[in-house]
Amino acid sequence: MNRLWTPILRPLLEAAAAQNVIEIGADAGRNSTRLARWCSNRGARIDIIDPAPGFDATAFEQAFPGVVHMHLAPSLDLLANLPAADVVLIDGDHNWYTVYHEVLLLLGPLETPRPRPPILVLHDTGWPWGRRDAYYDISRIPLEFRQPHGRGQIHPHASGWSRDGIDMRLVCANVQGGPRNGVRTALEDALTGRKEQFEIRSIPGFFGLTIVVPNVRLEDRPELATFLAAFTPTATLKPVFDLLEAGRVDGMIATQLLSDVFQVGPMAAGVSPPDARPLQTSLSTETWLGIQNGLLRQSYKGKAFWLSPFDQYHYMSLIETLRPATIFEIGTYQGGRALWMADQLRAFGIAGRILTLDITPPEGIEDPLIEVQAANAHNLAAVLTTELIATLPHPWLVIEDAAHTTKMSRDVLDFFDPHLQKGDQIVIEDGITGSMIGEPEASPPHAAIRAFLAERGQDYQLLTEICDYYGHNVTGNPNGWLKRL
Numbered sequence: 495m496n497r498l499w500t501p502i503l504r505p506l507l508e509a510a511a512a513q514n515v516i517e518i519g520a521d522a523g524r525n526s527t528r529l530a531r532w533c534s535n536r537g538a539r540i541d542i543i544d545p546a547p548g549f550d551a552t553a554f555e556q557a558f559p560g561v562v563h564m565h566l567a568p569s570l571d572l573l574a575n576l577p578a579a580d581v582v583l584i585d586g587d588h589n590w591y592t593v594y595h596e597v598l599l600l601l602g603p604l605e606t607p608r609p610r611p612p613i614l615v616l617h618d619t620g621w622p623w624g625r626r627d628a629y630y631d632i633s634r635i636p637l638e639f640r641q642p643h644g645r646g647q648i649h650p651h652a653s654g655w656s657r658d659g660i661d662m663r664l665v666c667a668n669v670q671g672g673p674r675n676g677v678r679t680a681l682e683d684a685l686t687g688r689k690e691q692f693e694i695r696s697i698p699g700f701f702g703l704t705i706v707v708p709n710v711r712l713e714d715r716p717e718l719a720t721f722l723a724a725f726t727p728t729a730t731l732k733p734v735f736d737l738l739e740a741g742r743v744d745g746m747i748a749t750q751l752l753s754d755v756f757q758v759g760p761m762a763a764g765v766s767p768p769d770a771r772p773l774q775t776s777l778s779t780e781t782w783l784g785i786q787n788g789l790l791r792q793s794y795k796g797k798a799f800w801l802s803p804f805d806q807y808h809y810m811s812l813i814e815t816l817r818p819a820t821i822f823e824i825g826t827y828q829g830g831r832a833l834w835m836a837d838q839l840r841a842f843g844i845a846g847r848i849l850t851l852d853i854t855p856p857e858g859i860e861d862p863l864i865e866v867q868a869a870n871a872h873n874l875a876a877v878l879t880t881e882l883i884a885t886l887p888h889p890w891l892v893i894e895d896a897a898h899t900t901k902m903s904r905d906v907l908d909f910f911d912p913h914l915q916k917g918d919q920i921v922i923e924d925g926i927t928g929s930m931i932g933e934p935e936a937s938p939p940h941a942a943i944r945a946f947l948a949e950r951g952q953d954y955q956l957l958t959e960i961c962d963y964y965g966h967n968v969t970g971n972p973n974g975w976l977k978r979l
Contacts, residue, residue, distance in 0.1 A: 515579060519586035692707060888915050
């Protein structure tokens with residue numbers, strides 16, 4: 495809601511003369527800071543509810559003594575015991591079960607409602623979560639209230655998953671629409687039988703915002719009626735606002751697609767959890783750019799050989815110790831690395847085989863240990879059939895070095911996951927791209943690794959001894975060297 499502070503939230507708080515405010519869902523604290531300052535200047539109180547805020551809750555509370563009260567627990571465990579609020583901002587867990595019960599706790603049961611319920615401000619009442627559940631922690635949702643769910647790309651014009659959509663990086667319902675699904679549906683259901691007791695206004699912008707004002711508060715504060723009148727779009731403007739939001743969402747989708755292609759920007763990788771191993775390396779951006787400039791001019795046997803000096807040693811050492819019987823290289827380019835690895839196999843006396851696959855395989859790779867094939871990394875099963883896979887001896891070394899988009903890296907991980915055996919290793923290349931633009935987390939390959947390990951991490955070990963051999967993540971593949979357990 496942060497971007498709606500000046501045009502909507504602050505005027506609403508002032509029209510309501512709010513003395514007690516509740517914020518559900520603090521995220522990084524940008525809106526929380528504005529709310530805290532506003533409350534501090536007016537002698538008001540704010541209770542902020544978030545089980546895992548993205549800032550130091552103790553320090554934040556101390557910065558606004560007597561004003562801010564932080565609650566690091568789920569909203570449904572707390573709301574019944576907090577002081578009665580004038581305004582409640584609901585922007586926490588965006589699913590029917592949570593929002594429906596939040597609203598019921600704030601308004602009271604239909605049979606015995608609160609005599610003076612608070613004004614409700616609900617974010618995400620438009621696309622995508624208005625009609626589709628999202629779950630920050632699905633374990634908090636009783637089984638009977640969970641929608642069939644997964645993770646993937648969603649699009650406003652597709653009820654299910656869409657390859658042309660955007661990855662919101664949350665577990666969410668497989669389809670949008672239907673009963674008990676989404677924030678807006680939760681609000682509508684909670685107001686059933688008492689909707690006439692409230693004035694309700696919605697705008698589509700920034701994923702949708704809905705304000706619910708009890709009539710009893712309108713009677714006490716004529717300023718609220720003035721605010722609502724100014725806030726209500728005319729019949730002519732409403733479709734224009736809808737079009738503007740649709741265009742903004744289309745732009746977000748296009749931004750993610752471009753971020754994946756060019757490997758830049760926050761949408762390329764998402765935000766790492768606070769306890770994740772940082773991607774930042776011990777070397778500066780300037781140093782990495784210098785290394786990159788050099789390795790892009792490297793060749794081996796006349797073929798481009800784009801391995802940093804650090805990773806040349808890492809691969810050499812890995813081949814010596816793992817002694818792979820089969821090496822899969824997803825992304826051949828000119829074949830320099832494949833030729834180099836074949837020579838490493840011979841140098842260490844390993845009877846191995848290299849299968850290198852590329853959507854446009856190079857010609858002129860003449861080595862009896864190397865087999866070059868055309869393949870699309872999004873559909874490896876078309877070439878690496880079950881029958882072929884079964885004939886390839888372990889241990890395996892898998893190198894994913896194709897287009898470096900989040901989806902492609904994830905598709906490769908998902909393909910090999912059921913085939914890997916204990917001790918096999920897989921390397922996701924070029925997570926360093928974010929560090930080379932000064933944004934370590936802006937790395938599409940890392941987004942794929944992070945999402946994959948969130949689901950399958952119990953069966954994999956991150957080989958930090960490789961990542962950190964020359965210093966923290968001094969490798970072209972930070973946090974990208976994995977071993978199957």
